[in-house]
Amino acid sequence: MSKYLITTFGCQANMADSDKITAIFNKANYQNAKDEDELLSDKNPFLIFNTCSVRQKAEDRVFGLNKKLIELKDKNPNLKVVLTGCMMHYSEKELKNRLPHFDYFVDMKKIKKLSGLLPETLKPKDVQTKTDVSALIPISNGCNNFCTYCVVPLARGREISKAVIDILKDVRKAVADGAKDIWLLGQTVNSYRYNLKSKEIKFPELLRLVNAIPGDFWIRFASPHPKDFSDELIKAMAGCEKFAHYINLPIQSGNNAILKKMGRPYTVEHYKKLVKKIRKAMPEISLSTDIIVGFPGETRKQFEDTKKIFEEIRFSMAFISEYSPRPKTAAAKYFKDDVSHKEKEGRKDELNEILKKTALENNQKLIGQTVKVLNDRTEGNKLIKITNVRHPMFNIKNEFVMVKILKAKTWSLEGKLL
Ligand code: SF4
Numbered sequence: 001m002s003k004y005l006i007t008t009f010g011c012q013a014n015m016a017d018s019d020k021i022t023a024i025f026n027k028a029n030y031q032n033a034k035d036e037d038e039l040l041s042d043k044n045p046f047l048i049f050n051t052c053s054v055r056q057k058a059e060d061r062v063f064g065l066n067k068k069l070i071e072l073k074d075k076n077p078n079l080k081v082v083l084t085g086c087m088m089h090y091s092e093k094e095l096k097n098r099l100p101h102f103d104y105f106v107d108m109k110k111i112k113k114l115s116g117l118l119p120e121t122l123k124p125k126d127v128q129t130k131t132d133v134s135a136l137i138p139i140s141n142g143c144n145n146f147c148t149y150c151v152v153p154l155a156r157g158r159e160i161s162k163a164v165i166d167i168l169k170d171v172r173k174a175v176a177d178g179a180k181d182i183w184l185l186g187q188t189v190n191s192y193r194y195n196l197k198s199k200e201i202k203f204p205e206l207l208r209l210v211n212a213i214p215g216d217f218w219i220r221f222a223s224p225h226p227k228d229f230s231d232e233l234i235k236a237m238a239g240c241e242k243f244a245h246y247i248n249l250p251i252q253s254g255n256n257a258i259l260k261k262m263g264r265p266y267t268v269e270h271y272k273k274l275v276k277k278i279r280k281a282m283p284e285i286s287l288s289t290d291i292i293v294g295f296p297g298e299t300r301k302q303f304e305d306t307k308k309i310f311e312e313i314r315f316s317m318a319f320i321s322e323y324s325p326r327p328k329t330a331a332a333k334y335f336k337d338d339v340s341h342k343e344k345e346g347r348k349d350e351l352n353e354i355l356k357k358t359a360l361e362n363n364q365k366l367i368g369q370t371v372k373v374l375n376d377r378t379e380g381n382k383l384i385k386i387t388n389v390r391h392p393m394f395n396i397k398n399e400f401v402m403v404k405i406l407k408a409k410t411w412s413l414e415g416k417l418l
Contacts, residue, residue: 002044002119003033009061010052012222013185014085016136017108018050021084024111028118040076044119047072050108051085053151056324059087062099069101080117084108086155089328109141109157133181133375133398135174139167139206140186145225147252148263148330149292149323152187159187161194164201168209175215180374180398181244183220184210190224190233203228204236211240216400218244218379223290226251226266229274238281245282246381248319249275250290254309255302258295263330268309275313286362286380288317291351294344295323296335303347310351314358316380320348356410363408370418373403383412392417 004025008018022032025046039045049065052058062083073079082104083095090098095105106113142157143150171182184206186192192203201209210219219242224233226249237243249271253259256267278285291306310318322344325332339347363382372379373386375393386392386403396417407414 001029001031002046003038003042004030004046004048005033005036005039006048006050008050008085009058010050010054010086012136012183013138013141013187014050014052016138016185017085017111019136020111021048021050021114024114025118028115030118036072039079040072042076043078044080045076045078046080046082046117048082048084049102051083051087053086053089053155053326055321056326062087066099066101073101080104082106082114082117084111084114086151089151089155133179134183135171135177135179135181136183136185137167137170137174138162138185139189140192143187144191145188146263146330148261148335149295149326151326151329154328156187159191161186161192164194164196164206164209167206168213171210171213175213175217178398180217180400181220181377182210182217183222185222187223188225188228189221190230191228202232204230204232207233207236207240207243211242217242218374220244220246220381222248224249226271226274227264231277234277234281237278244379244381245285246288246379247278247285248288248290248317249278251309252290252292253295253298253302254306255298258298258302261297261331261335262292262295268305272309272312284380286316286382287313288319288381289313289315291318291320292323293320293347293351294339296331296337296339298323298339306347307350307354310354310358314362315355316359316362316382318351318355320351320355322348360408360410363410363413366405366413367408368405370402370404371415373401373415374398378403378413385412385414386417387414388416 006018006021008014033039039047049062051062069081080103081101083102084106085108088107092105104117140159140161142159143153144159146153174182190203192206194201251271252262252264254268325337373384375397376383378384384403389395402418403415404418405413405415
């Protein structure tokens with residue numbers, strides 16, 4: 001049996017895409033290798049890199065692979081190396097120039113083509129995605145927003161919503177296969193809309209339809225855009241008993257002028273109002289956000305506004321990144337990357353200090369409460385250690401359990417199984 005290995009960079013959408021690649025190889029009787037060493041004695045091995053372009057660092061890791069690939073191919077000249085994912089926004093000519101040791105460049109939209117690269121006898125019959133206890137279900141792909149710093153619309157194209165019937169089929173299958181944590185995914189998941197027999201189904205309605213599928217499972221979604229977060233969606237979230245009370249709501253900056261420059265069509269005031277409404281409807285919801293520090297022209301004073309919003313909203317988690325210009329984006333073309341690396345790092349540290357404080361305080365409020373847990377995560381997506389069960393990740397694996405919180409740390413909780 002030949003072997004393959006996938007390295008995935010980036011977000012959950014890329015992980016979901018890697019599941020599709022896995023299915024192609026599994027159907028072709030390929031075996032997943034544990035590491036690169038296992039590919040060295042194989043006759044038809046494949047090494048796949050599913051890439052991310054959101055940050056320069058992620059691309060640099062791929063551009064830095066040449067030396068490693070020379071060594072691997074020296075040891076096994078049969079090795080075939082494939083690049084797919086968001087770095088396909090570069091032209092194939094440029095990729096071939098900069099990554100001469102890759103054999104194939106495959107657009108994720110045409111990923112079924114991968115099967116054509118496999119040896120004739122091993123070609124797959126059809127493509128199915130694997131299911132785990134967490135199932136990543138893409139409901140749309142691409143984005144129409146063109147935030148000035150973001151390469152996603154260039155890499156993935158315009159937003160296309162998947163048919164409602166196909167999404168419901170995917171969820172039903174995942175639940176039947178044992179999934180208990182269903183993630184609905186899209187670059188702007190809440191702008192989903194699909195015409196079904198002259199009726200337009202929007203995201204809140206889709207959420208209700210998924211909620212109505214029989215079975216015991218959580219529903220989560222990523223990533224929503226604040227501009228598409230309607231009152232109807234809040235009502236649907238609060239009304240769907242399967243919706244797990246966790247949401248990542250990217251704000252990106254706490255300053256209106258910077259938001260405008262980023263091409264984010266909402267204000268800080270709108271965001272604050274939105275959070276207020278969400279918390280009113282679901283008081284126990286756990287909230288995280290995404291932030292970019294050091295966007296071109298971001299002054300100290302403008303950054304202080306982001307600190308202020310961090311203090312005010314009191315997030316439980318935040319994904320903070322330093323701005324890096326992405327090729328072909330409007331920000332890279334028209335704005336100077338004028339905040340120094342040192343300053344960006346400093347701003348990131350300052351936000352992290354606030355976050356540590358608010359995350360701990362939010363966790364401390366949970367002491368004494370009983371929460372629903374699946375493996376090592378609470379419904380609010382917090383890491384939890386169950387202390388009165390030996391090897392909980394083995395003995396109560398993939399089961400919903402109720403846990404009383406006894407201890408709170410900054411990034412995790414401890415509790416006892418009831
Ligand atoms: S909404 Fe903005 S940040 Fe999100 S994928 Fe679209 S362009 Fe990128």
